[in-house]
Amino acid sequence: MTKSNPFEIAQKQLDDCAKILNLDPGVHEFLRHPRREFHVSIPVRMDDGSIKIFQGYRVQYNDALGPCKGGIRYHPDETIDTVRALAAWMTWKTSLLGLPLGGGKGGVICNPKELSTGEQERLCRGYVDMVWQNIGPERDVPAPDVYTTPQMMAWMMDEYSKLTGSNNFGCITGKPLCVGGSCGRSDATARGGMYALREAARELGIDLSRATIAIQGYGNAGSYAHSLAKELFGSKVVAVSDSKGGAFNPAGIEPAEASSVKAETCTVASIPDAKRISNEELLELNVDILIVAALENVITKENAGNIKAKIILELANGPTTPEADEILFNNKVHVIPDFLANAGGVTVSYFEMVQNIMRYCWSFEEVYQRLDERMTMAYQGVLAASRQYNINMRQAAYTVAVARVVDAMKTRGWV
Numbered sequence: 111m112t113k114s115n116p117f118e119i120a121q122k123q124l125d126d127c128a129k130i131l132n133l134d135p136g137v138h139e140f141l142r143h144p145r146r147e148f149h150v151s152i153p154v155r156m157d158d159g160s161i162k163i164f165q166g167y168r169v170q171y172n173d174a175l176g177p178c179k180g181g182i183r184y185h186p187d188e189t190i191d192t193v194r195a196l197a198a199w200m201t202w203k204t205s206l207l208g209l210p211l212g213g214g215k216g217g218v219i220c221n222p223k224e225l226s227t228g229e230q231e232r233l234c235r236g237y238v239d240m241v242w243q244n245i246g247p248e249r250d251v252p253a254p255d256v257y258t259t260p261q262m263m264a265w266m267m268d269e270y271s272k273l274t275g276s277n278n279f280g281c282i283t284g285k286p287l288c289v290g291g292s293c294g295r296s297d298a299t300a301r302g303g304m305y306a307l308r309e310a311a312r313e314l315g316i317d318l319s320r321a322t323i324a325i326q327g328y329g330n331a332g333s334y335a336h337s338l339a340k341e342l343f344g345s346k347v348v349a350v351s352d353s354k355g356g357a358f359n360p361a362g363i364e365p366a367e368a369s370s371v372k373a374e375t376c377t378v379a380s381i382p383d384a385k386r387i388s389n390e391e392l393l394e395l396n397v398d399i400l401i402v403a404a405l406e407n408v409i410t411k412e413n414a415g416n417i418k419a420k421i422i423l424e425l426a427n428g429p430t431t432p433e434a435d436e437i438l439f440n441n442k443v444h445v446i447p448d449f450l451a452n453a454g455g456v457t458v459s460y461f462e463m464v465q466n467i468m469r470y471c472w473s474f475e476e477v478y479q480r481l482d483e484r485m486t487m488a489y490q491g492v493l494a495a496s497r498q499y500n501i502n503m504r505q506a507a508y509t510v511a512v513a514r515v516v517d518a519m520k521t522r523g524w525v
């Protein structure tokens with residue numbers, strides 16, 4: 111089976127939306143492509159003295175609503191088309207949440223698990239050396255994504271600050287708290303997802319305190335989703351997974367146990383007293399809620415019909431193909447689509463930018479409250495659009511987000 115191209119999927123989703131909104135063909139064509147992209151070669155001195163060249167990208171998809179915003183992914187399978195898709199989804203995400211920001215994304219083809227700390231630092235600084243003239247608080251503000259960390263954001267911010275000769279904390283978000291990070295950014299993606307899940311469960315009449323959950327992916331998004339589902343709702347997480355496989359225990363898996371096993375063995379698949387399962391099996395478990403928090407293209411036409419969950423919370427970007435979306439909609443599975451479900455991360459990143467620029471330091475409570483307001487408003491807006499047009503939640507999210515970007519482009523006189 112050939113893997114679907116994420117950018118073709120993003121374009122197909124936009125094409126469907128263009129029909130619903132009856133978009134002008136020229137405007138539609140403009141939105142099908144990034145406005146700008148940078149391809150860079152980054153030389154890094156390795157610990158053995160050799161020089162290795164890494165290929166990196168930054169895509170600035172659309173900045174009609176404000177400076178571009180979006181993470182940087184480090185992954186061995188990174189491609190320019192994945193970065194383009196992620197940048198397009200960032201554009202719809204910031205718009206949907208009502209943030210005064212556009213959409214961008216970056217990526218470097220590498221496996222950070224195979225790099226020493228020193229090599230990681232030199233790669234982060236090298237990436238910024240290549241793109242610094244094209245990023246910054248007024249242009250494009252990167253953040254963490256898959257396999258990039260707050261420490262990496264700190265090195266990037268420091269490199270940018272050195273190059274610009276100023277302490278430029280607002281040039282990057284997702285930083286550690288001691289160098290201009292925001293309270294609540296580390297668990298923001300999962301927390302925002304929990305607020306959306308709460309709204310969906312209320313609407314469908316599902317009692318989250320009695321619900322069972324399976325979570326694919328156990329990094330930033332997935333591991334915090336585990337602990338927050340327990341803390342906020344008392345839900346029972348029965349299965350978790352990462353790149354090495356999964357673990358299933360119908361009696362429930364405790365977040366502390368999963369985290370400590372992962373820290374010790376580098377995988378949650380080895381949780382004692384749990385049955386080892388594959389990532390594919392996890393998706394089809396008989397649970398109330400499925401949280402996908404790893405990579406793209408995991409719910410496809412091959413497995414969508416076997417999904418038993420009533421709600422799918424897409425913390426990952428692009429986990430569901432368009433064919434699978436149709437099957438899920440027909441089977442009445444309620445999908446909370448990626449650029450709504452996982453928008454908590456960029457929302458708190460926006461709060462971080464605001465705090466950096468204004469020299470504010472908000473408390474956890476202030477951040478949580480503002481995040482809850484934005485997520486609830488966005489969720490209810492998407493739900494209303496899905497009812498108005500009788501379309502699925504992803505199509506509804508597209509109509510709201512794209513209409514705002516088009517409005518800004520027209521008002522600015524671009525189209």
Ligand SMILES: NC(=O)C1=CN([C@@H]2O[C@H](COP(=O)(O)OP(=O)(O)OC[C@H]3O[C@@H](n4cnc5c(N)ncnc54)[C@H](OP(=O)(O)O)[C@@H]3O)[C@@H](O)[C@H]2O)C=CC1
Pocket residue numbers: 254255256257258299326327328329330331332351352353354376377389403404405406425426427452453455456
């Ligand atoms: N971090 C953020 O703020 C945001 C993240 N997202 C999206 O959430 C998703 C996860 O990102 P994040 O948690 O930050 O990334 P992390 O790097 O923290 O974690 C990624 C997780 O996915 C797992 N994984 C990787 N490949 C596979 C695979 N083939 N099958 C199953 N699991 C796999 C990894 O496994 P292992 O631990 O074994 O490496 C890891 O547990 C991505 O789609 C990202 O774009 C969206 C919005 C914001």
Ligand SMILES: O=C(O)CCC(=O)C(=O)O
Pocket residue numbers: 179180181182200203251252253254255283284427452453455456457459
């Ligand atoms: O925090 C951010 O700016 C962006 C996070 C991100 O990359 C995403 O939402 O996919």
